[in-house]
Amino acid sequence: xxxxxxxxxxxxxxxxxxxxxxxxxxxxxxxxxxxxxxxxxxxxxxxxxxxxxxxxxxxxxxxxxxxxxxxxxxxxxxxxxxxxxxxxxxxxxxxxxxxxxxxxxxxxxxxxxxxxxxxxxxxxxxxxxxxxxxxxxxxxxxxxxxxxxxxxxxxxxxxxxxxxxxxxxxxxxxxxxxxxxxxxxxxxxxxxxxxxxxxxxxxxxxxxxxxxxxxxxxxxxxxxxxxxxxxxxxxxxxxxxxxxxxxxxxxxxxxxxxxxxxxxxxxxxxxxxxxxxxxxxxxxxxxxxxxxxxxxxxxxxxxxxxxxxxxxxxxxxxxxxxxxxxxxxxxxxxxxxxxxxxxxxxxxxxxxxxxxxxxxxxxxxxxxxxxxxxxx
Amino acid sequence: xxxxxxxxxxxxxxxxxxxxxxxxxxxxxxxxxxxxxxxxxxxxxxxxxxxxxxxxxxxxxxxxxxxxxxxxxxxxxxxxxxxxxxxxxxxxxxxxxxxxxxxxxxxxxxxxxxxxxxxxxxxxxxxxxxxxxxxxxxxxxxxxxxxxxxxxxxxxxxxxxxxxxxxxxxxxxxxxxxxxxxxxxxxxxxxxxxxxxxxxxxxxxxxxxxxxxxxxxxxxxxxxxxxxxxxxxxxxxxxxxxxxxxxxxxxxxxxxxxxxxxxxxxxxxxxxxxxxxxxxxxxxxxxxxxxxxxxxxxxxxxxxxxxxxxxxxxxxxxxxxxxxxxxxxxxxxxxxxxxxxxxxxxxxxxxxxxxxxxxxxxxxxxxxxxxxxxxx
Numbered sequence: 226x227x228x229x230x231x232x233x234x235x236x237x238x239x240x241x242x243x244x245x246x247x248x249x250x251x252x253x254x255x256x257x258x259x260x261x262x263x264x265x266x267x268x269x270x271x272x273x274x275x276x277x278x279x280x281x282x283x284x285x286x287x288x289x290x291x292x293x294x295x296x297x298x299x300x301x302x303x304x305x306x307x308x309x310x311x312x313x314x315x316x317x318x319x320x321x322x323x324x325x326x327x328x329x330x331x332x333x334x335x336x337x338x339x340x341x342x343x344x345x346x347x348x349x350x351x352x353x354x355x356x357x358x359x360x361x362x363x364x365x366x367x368x369x370x371x372x373x374x375x376x377x378x379x380x381x382x383x384x385x386x387x388x389x390x391x392x393x394x395x396x397x398x399x400x401x402x403x404x405x406x407x408x409x410x411x412x413x414x415x416x417x418x419x420x421x422x423x424x425x426x427x428x429x430x431x432x433x434x435x436x437x438x439x440x441x442x443x444x445x446x447x448x449x450x451x452x453x454x455x456x457x458x459x460x461x462x463x464x465x466x467x468x469x470x471x472x473x474x475x476x477x478x479x480x481x482x483x484x485x486x487x488x489x490x491x492x493x494x495x496x497x498x499x500x501x502x503x504x505x506x507x508x509x510x511x512x513x514x515x516x517x518x519x520x521x522x523x524x525x526x527x528x529x530x531x532x533x534x535x536x537x538x539x540x541x542x543x544x545x546x547x548x549x550x551x552x553x554x555x556x557x558x559x560x561x562x563x564x565x566x567x568x569x570x571x572x573x574x575x576x577x578x579x580x581x582x583x584x585x586x587x588x589x590x591x592x593x594x595x596x597x598x599x600x601x
Numbered sequence: 602x603x604x605x606x607x608x609x610x611x612x613x614x615x616x617x618x619x620x621x622x623x624x625x626x627x628x629x630x631x632x633x634x635x636x637x638x639x640x641x642x643x644x645x646x647x648x649x650x651x652x653x654x655x656x657x658x659x660x661x662x663x664x665x666x667x668x669x670x671x672x673x674x675x676x677x678x679x680x681x682x683x684x685x686x687x688x689x690x691x692x693x694x695x696x697x698x699x700x701x702x703x704x705x706x707x708x709x710x711x712x713x714x715x716x717x718x719x720x721x722x723x724x725x726x727x728x729x730x731x732x733x734x735x736x737x738x739x740x741x742x743x744x745x746x747x748x749x750x751x752x753x754x755x756x757x758x759x760x761x762x763x764x765x766x767x768x769x770x771x772x773x774x775x776x777x778x779x780x781x782x783x784x785x786x787x788x789x790x791x792x793x794x795x796x797x798x799x800x801x802x803x804x805x806x807x808x809x810x811x812x813x814x815x816x817x818x819x820x821x822x823x824x825x826x827x828x829x830x831x832x833x834x835x836x837x838x839x840x841x842x843x844x845x846x847x848x849x850x851x852x853x854x855x856x857x858x859x860x861x862x863x864x865x866x867x868x869x870x871x872x873x874x875x876x877x878x879x880x881x882x883x884x885x886x887x888x889x890x891x892x893x894x895x896x897x898x899x900x901x902x903x904x905x906x907x908x909x910x911x912x913x914x915x916x917x918x919x920x921x922x923x924x925x926x927x928x929x930x931x932x933x934x935x936x937x938x939x940x941x942x943x944x945x946x947x948x949x950x951x952x953x954x955x956x957x958x959x960x961x962x963x964x965x966x967x968x969x970x971x972x973x974x975x976x977x
Contacts, residue, residue: 264939409939409940410943411791411795415787415791418794419794420787420961421961421964422961544925544927546948549921549922549924549925551920563785563953565951566948567787567947568948570944572941575941
């Protein structure tokens, strides 16, 4: 996967040093992380955009292509090219500096490089959303080593939020994860930065693209398997389709949203979950014939002091904004006690949008680091 | 209009003093401003909500009920009760302190009270959206006197944005106006706080509730005049209906959005504007029969280095998220160069939502004042 955002090659060492300069350790270097470094480089060279972040990659950890650290910066574009050619990364390991043993060693070595420059772990490994591993272990290791953390992985937030939040606070580090729901479309930042002094009372959303696409295919009379194969080929469906089809992905997002926005303290296992596996073209068409749409709906609500979360196929009326979330669109309705309902709609999902989530978190993190240093 | 948000009476002097304490001068004390002081008091007494702002009203200026200043705080609830009883405010003017002559004198007197406590003008007067007056004059006077400004008035931002932005910067004061479009739903804060490092390329929206409601009434076969009267009785339509019907309100919002988010430097007069006056029930029904919806659409786009804005009735397809914005709903689609399209939907508008816009700006302002004092 190549991303056509940049005219020239990516050369981090050319970027200007400033107080906001950060070192990055990339844990996971798949499609999303590679799109991120290319987007970062593209943005850093556009003076007309706000807040170009200035960052240097000093470590990359992968499960299948090896791990490297480079105190003076790693050429991320060259690393991406090696991965895309199916090669290992070791050719880029600077001479005289030992190759890291594994992911945790890469994090530790990156953290030991230069304590004056903030280190940020960009965590994008594949994970099991049911237990949040190995991402949660990476997040704990990074925070404990003194790194800030940006992750697009829902697992840690869905499965271990209160503990990770407290760990970050104890080490005075930031943990950001805008990409967990609806890619770079603001959800967590929306509530935290722009909706002060109110309480979130309910959440309803279409947050899993694969099932959304599958149901739309059913409406058109196409087969489940055909549609699923197309999504996997386009890189939108997870490689393990059961995570989407059985509702685990949506359940993990429900748990993450419930934990962060409604202080629920739940895990994906505690979400009342029904997948789309049992649905037929007849079900989808019956909903449409009745003037509505069938959707895999995520719902989180308070009931008697508890926060309850559910993922299940539901028939939505045509007047429901969520019913217009077709194809690769996602949508989330946030109910509040003072501002009524707000719906945020993502019109299309792709690698660039997920990569933008990481970039947006990096800019937010830079603002916070500057603020922290000013108030210190 | 009374707002049932608070169990007890509003007593500002009881609030705790802190570094973030601000003085407020309320310029305009109509339904929105009165809902705001009640919401502020309600939120300030709820420890479970984030960021309860702590503020004290030290001046109120009205066109028909007189003006007052009170260095030790004015009982805003008592002032609201006087207004609602049709009385003048002078009974609340503290003994030994001269009654202000007019609005500008009220602002000047409030600014002279105590320079150690930040002063914020809350500007909610009625205005002419075509020239932005008298609100723009109030904003200039307040910034020049050293006050921060929060306004729900689109006029100044639509008609005089570059000059006011520069004036605020010169005096190192903040000018916030989230309520100008879609009440308290984040639009300006959304882009500024949560969408860094990208460029807004296009805006499309349904931003005028009255015309939205009028077209819906046409679809139902109701008369234009009936529907308009209902909106005015509910306080949603402006008292001068031509501002809505002829598209001036939407044009002012288009200019405000274009100026702030796309640096257009335009005024409402420069918006290509067609109102809903010429529409018939037949037009509305024809759109519906064709599977779409007729809407007064606001559009802003770049073309050849210029930013063009248009307000006109348009037929939207059923698949367009904006087509689901019915009744008192508003919606705005923001197109960007890196994150595709984002739509934000407001599900209902009321006084409380407009008042929340002022509250949300006050919390944002408090965060900025704290940040300014830390970096000084």
